[in-house]
Amino acid sequence: MLDIAELSQKIGETVELSGWAYNFRSSGSIYFLQLRDGTGRVQIVFSKNEVSAETWATLEAMTMESSVMVTGVVKAEPRAPSGFELTGLSCVFISATSGEFPISKKEHGVEFLMDERHLWLRSSRQEAIMRVRSEIEFTLREFLYERKFILMDSPIFTPNACEGTTDLFEVKYFDGLAYLSQSGQLYQEATSSALKRTYCFGPTFRSEKSKTRRHLTEFWMLEAEASFMDQNENMQLQEDMTVFVVKRVLERRAEDLKTLERDIAPLQKTAEGNFPRIRYTDAIAQLQKLGSDIKDGDDLGADDETILTKQYDRPIFITHYPVEVKSFYMKPDPADPRYVLNADMLAPEGYGEVIGGSQRIDDLALLEERIRSHNLPVEMFQWYLDLRRFGSVPHSGFGIGLERSVAWICGLEHIREAIPFARLLNRLTP
Ligand code: 4AD
Numbered sequence: 184m185l186d187i188a189e190l191s192q193k194i195g196e197t198v199e200l201s202g203w204a205y206n207f208r209s210s211g212s213i214y215f216l217q218l219r220d221g222t223g224r225v226q227i228v229f230s231k232n233e234v235s236a237e238t239w240a241t242l243e244a245m246t247m248e249s250s251v252m253v254t255g256v257v258k259a260e261p262r263a264p265s266g267f268e269l270t271g272l273s274c275v276f277i278s279a280t281s282g283e284f285p286i287s288k289k290e291h292g293v294e295f296l297m298d299e300r301h302l303w304l305r306s307s308r309q310e311a312i313m314r315v316r317s318e319i320e321f322t323l324r325e326f327l328y329e330r331k332f333i334l335m336d337s338p339i340f341t342p343n344a345c346e347g348t349t350d351l352f353e354v355k356y357f358d359g360l361a362y363l364s365q366s367g368q369l370y371q372e373a374t375s376s377a378l379k380r381t382y383c384f385g386p387t388f389r390s391e392k393s394k395t396r397r398h399l400t401e402f403w404m405l406e407a408e409a410s411f412m413d414q415n416e417n418m419q420l421q422e423d424m425t426v427f428v429v430k431r432v433l434e435r436r437a438e439d440l441k442t443l444e445r446d447i448a449p450l451q452k453t454a455e456g457n458f459p460r461i462r463y464t465d466a467i468a469q470l471q472k473l474g475s476d477i478k479d480g481d482d483l484g485a486d487d488e489t490i491l492t493k494q495y496d497r498p499i500f501i502t503h504y505p506v507e508v509k510s511f512y513m514k515p516d517p518a519d520p521r522y523v524l525n526a527d528m529l530a531p532e533g534y535g536e537v538i539g540g541s542q543r544i545d546d547l548a549l550l551e552e553r554i555r556s557h558n559l560p561v562e563m564f565q566w567y568l569d570l571r572r573f574g575s576v577p578h579s580g581f582g583i584g585l586e587r588s589v590a591w592i593c594g595l596e597h598i599r600e601a602i603p604f605a606r607l608l609n610r611l612t613p
């Protein structure tokens with residue numbers, strides 16, 4: 184079956200299309216059918232005296248989102264958004280809708296639309312977001328493939344926490360318990376000791392009780408890890424990756440960005456690279472000047488990230504956070520061990536943290552001490568400590584949240600639209 188997206192190569196030809204009726208109107212003996220097939224949208228114009236009585240009866244019985252098969256002749260139409268339209272020859276139902284389609288042209292509340300998410304995905308805006316998401320996901324993989332990273336998927340059932348014990352999902356595991364993965368990182372530290380550069384890209388679970396624009400309970404994260412890579416190289420890799428992805432979306436998803444009415448100027452700035460690197464202590468001073476009540480030693484809250492990123496025209500790295508506010512595995516800076524060799528990459532326009540990364544502790548004794556002081560069960564971490572017993576090397580990595588990236592690149596107000604079926608504190612359906 185021909186895609187609507189391929190119609191531009193068929194001008195003058197008679198074609199057959201299958202899709203769904205997303206809009207229609209008639210003026211006497213002329214009928215306008217708007218057809219979508221998931222690859223594009225096109226208008227088909229039928230004249231009563233040029234089609235069969237059966238086709239005209241089908242058109243008169245049309246309902247929103249009925250599935251139909253049409254034939255018609257493709258012609259260039261500069262006034263149409265797609266640049267062409269069809270002169271309709273025939274139209275038959277594949278399946279006429281039973282009942283009224285719940286989503287109409289009028290304004291609906293977001294909760295209603297989220298309840299109807301399985302149908303809402305058919306709207307042009309949601310379609311555009313999903314295409315951008317797919318492009319980002321594919322391009323991230325392509326980038327890491329080019330940089331010679333090996334895909335090594337981390338498990339989802341895990342025996343312990345690794346990113347804080349407060350937001351773990353517990354599941355029954357035969358006679359015992361397991362936790363849904365909060366991060367695949369620790370496994371990537373093992374795989375990157377086997378294959379030098381590895382990554383995983385999979386679902387990640389956090390039972391964060393926060394109802395924010397940035398939090399899902401199930402999200403997708405790409406985590407890359409490389410042996411012999413220090414924190415500076417780690418940040419450069421993240422910057423190169425971000426530039427690669429943003430350029431690709433600008434190139435290949437321009438139409439979708441237009442549908443989303445995305446201002447592409449900030450994305451074009453991002454594509455230039457040269458992301459500022461700001462030390463945590465300088466960021467705190469800057470935030471205080473901007474009126475935040477943040478104190479030295481505090482973690483950056485979402486509001487602080489928003490205020491800060493609005494000062495810059497492209498992503499920024501905040502580096503050297505205090506040891507206390509970050510995860511147990513981060514390597515203290517040898518020049519000042521009160522701070523760690525880490526960076527959060529914050530997206531511009533108020534979007535905030537999209538990537539978290541660091542150099543990891545490579546010293547056995549220090550790592551063991553950190554596991555204990557974080558009250559983590561040291562017996563469960565013996566395999567992880569083995570990585571420091573048997574040929575420990577300097578190594579670093581990062582995790583990028585897919586939905587946070589999609590929300591930023593698409594310019595969405597809320598992360599719930601960045602994933603096909605969002606899982607939130609108050610939502611597990613549809
Ligand atoms: O900063 P986080 O917690 O870092 C880690 O999990 C590390 N183990 C990564 C690594 O070094 N391998 O999470 C990384 C990213 C965040 O920057 C954010 O983009 C995303 O994951 N993220 C979430 N996205 C949506 N909903 C949530 N609840 C998220 N929590 C984190």
Ligand code: MG
Pocket residue numbers: 527536538539
């Ligand atoms: Mg983080």
